[in-house]
Amino acid sequence: METTYSAEELAAMPDRIAATFSNRSVFVTGGTGFMGKVLVEKLLRKCPDIKQILLLVRQKKGKTPRQRMEDTLNDPLFEKVRTMRGGIEPLLEKMTLIAGDAIEPDLGLSPADRQKIIEEADIIIHAAATIRFDEELRKAVFLNVRGTKLVLELGKQCKRLLLFVHISTAYCHLHEKLLEEKPYPPPADPHKIIQIMEWMDDATVAAVTPFLLKKLPNSYAFTKALGEALIVEALDILPIGILRPSIVIPIYQEPLPGWTDNINGPAGLLIGAGKGVIRSMYCKSNSYADYLPVDIFINGIMICCWEFIEQGIHNIKVVNFTSSAEVKITWEEMIEAGREIILNKVPLNGVAWYPGGSMKHSRLYHNICVLLFHWLPAILVDCLLWCLRYEPVLCRVQRRVTKGFEVFEYYTNNQWDFHSDIAQKYRNDLNPRERLEYKVDASGVDISRYFEDCILAARRYILKETDDTIPAAKRHMKVMWCVDKLFRICFWALLLYWISGWFSSTPTAVPEAIST
Template sequence: METTYSAEELAAMPDRIAATFSNRSVFVTGGTGFMGKVLVEKLLRKCPDIKQILLLVRQKKGKTPRQRMEDTLNDPLFEKLRTMRGGVQPLLDKMTLISGDASEPDLGLSPADRQRILEETDIIIHAAATIRFDEELKKAVMLNVRGTKLVVQLAKECKHLKLMIHISTAYCHLHEKLLEEKPYPPPADPHQIIQSMEWMDEATVAAVTPMLLQKLPNSYAFTKALGEALVVEAMNEIPAVVLRPSIVIPIWQEPIPGWTDNINGPTGLLIGAGKGVIRSMYCKSNSYADYLPVDVFINGIMICAWEFIENHVKNVNIVNFTSSAEIKVTWSEMIDAGREIIMNRVPLNGVAWYPGGSMKHSRLYHNICMVLFHWLPAMLVDCLLFVLGYKPVLCRVQRRINKGFEVFEYYTNNQWDFQSDIAQTLRKDLNPRERQEYKVDAIGLDISRYFEDCILAARRYILKETDDTIPAARRHMKVMWCVDVMFRLCFWALMLYWLSGWVTPLFSSTATPTPEPIPT
């Protein structure tokens, strides 16, 4: 039985993980992405004595790095931190914003900024990457492979480097049905791939992409495997760790349960089904994917840094951060839980159709359902919108859904398992306070409550639907239920009528035909 500690007893215990970052400078790439935002928030909230965060930020949409960071710090994710520290400015004071781009030569750094990184950096956390599965190969190579090579070169020149952490993915060696915590040969020579992509134009790259990818389904898996290989190659020269998270999903516990800034992964699936635009999926419903809440992975990053730097655990070089060894949620369980939450607890606004549909094990059956319940309604609604003078949208939405299904089906109809011995062993070194404040286990996880938090957060922060609209959404859901029942009754009535047109002549043909009158 686990011992229970009071708040005073926990506060008296040391926080050795926060102490690891005390008076140290951390260089972070990808700090404005989904994972990077949660990392920056956790470092600033849990490590008040951190010397500085050197943050690589590129100019985007006419905004300077400082303007982009101010926008980020005003996000609801940082509300708790802003309250603790007294606003945005004290947070900016802990940051050194460096203008650059991980996809550009030399990371787009000025000589002065590069020298500053070399002089001041103690820890590097390289999280910048494109996570688009359909990204053009050249763009993916420039960011995921060449960008990693340039960060490794930077790490080799840092004068006070204690550790470089590279964020890979558990889904980059897809030919391995059991991914162990060890390096694997890359699918190609990363140095040659970088060189070839630098001189080839987009048309040539597009032509050779199928040959390069071979059996890999997309550019993401290919380039992440190459980037990981570059870090493994440099481990003899620099202190480096490769972390492989599985599918990173919204926050579980802190600072905002369910928070995310995108609709990738299961969140998008639940929203699409909840809005009524996803009615059929080709999927093995009893299979499962490996998911990892982003706050759990960020805790894992900080724990690994502590183990490597302070405890000198040198065999912690490649760590799989996965969850399926402790908890498995099948696709059907996830969809059923999401459907119940959206129908009864957290309905969405503007539902196009009552949430329903199912997962199909037959490709033919799925394709028929796609035509009947995806494409035909979309075309009918778009025609109506066009007649009324509005811009048609549903067919465009269905094309995006189909594109997403191409990726979705590969991962849902294949199964992988992951070894996570090192990640589970690391927990044993934590004291009770650290186990609570840097949670990396599934103890206390309520799947239904977690999905409810995800849907509610997506409703608030992505769909911009306020909580005061929930009662109206419930009423609308009841109306859509009635419409759905009427549609089903009409559909089956038409089917029976159509079948009777075939069945009646079949039976009538067995009767004795009436003789024609003899002409006089």
């Protein structure tokens, strides 16, 4: 039986993970992305004695790095740490914003900023990457491969470097149905791929992309494998840890349950189904994918920094952070749980059709359903909107859904398993306080509650639908239920009428009389 500790007993225990970052400078790439924001928030909140976070930030949409970071710190994600630290300014004082871009040559760094990193960085966490599966190959190579090479070269020059953490992915070696915690050969030479992307024109890149990818489904898997290969080359030169998370999904626990800043992956699927625009999916419903809440993985990053630096474990180079060894949720279970929550607890506003549909094991059946229940209603509604002089929207939405399915189907119809022995071993090294404050296990996880938090957060922060509209959304859902039932009755009645009319109009064959 697990021992229960009081708040006073827990507070008396040391927080060795936070102490690892005390009076140290951490250089972070990708800090303005989904995963990076959660990492920065956790460092600011749990490590008050951190010396500084050197954050690579590019100019975007005419905003300077400081303006972008001010916008980021005003996000609801940072509300808790803003309250703890007394506002945005104390947080900015802990951060040194470095103007640059991981996709640019030399990372777009000024000589002064480069020298500052070389002189002061104790830990490098390289998380910058494009996670778009359908990204154009040149851009994916420049960011995921060349960007990794440039950060690695910068790390080799750092005078105080204790650890270089590279964020890879558990889905970068898709030919391995069982991914172990070890390096694997890359699908191509990363140095040559960088070279050819630098001199080829766009038309040539587009022409050779299928040849380069071979059996890999997208540029993301290809370039992340190449980026990891560059890191593997430097394992004997630098103190490196390669961390492979599975599919990273919204926050489970802290600081804001369910928070996300995008609708990639399962969150987008639940929203699309909840809005009624996704009615069919080609998928092995009894298969499962491996998901990892982003806060669980961020905790894992910080624990690995402690293990690698303070515990002196230098022979461990690759750590898989996955969840399916403990929690297996099939696609069908996930969709059914999401449907139950959206129908009865947290409905979405502006539902186009009553949430329904199903997963199809036959591609032909799926394609027929997509035509009948995705495209046909979208065309009819857009024609009505056009006649009423409103902007047509549903066909555009369906094009995005179809494009997403093209990428999604590869992962939903294949199965992978992962060894995560090292990550599980690290849990045993934590004291009770650390296990609570840096949760990396599935004990006490309420999947239904988590999905409800995800849908509610998506409603608030992605769709910008306020909680006071939930009662109206529930009433609208009841109306859509009636419309859906009426449509089904009319559809089947017309189908039966057409079939009966077709049979009645078909001439009966009469045997020819045989004359004598």
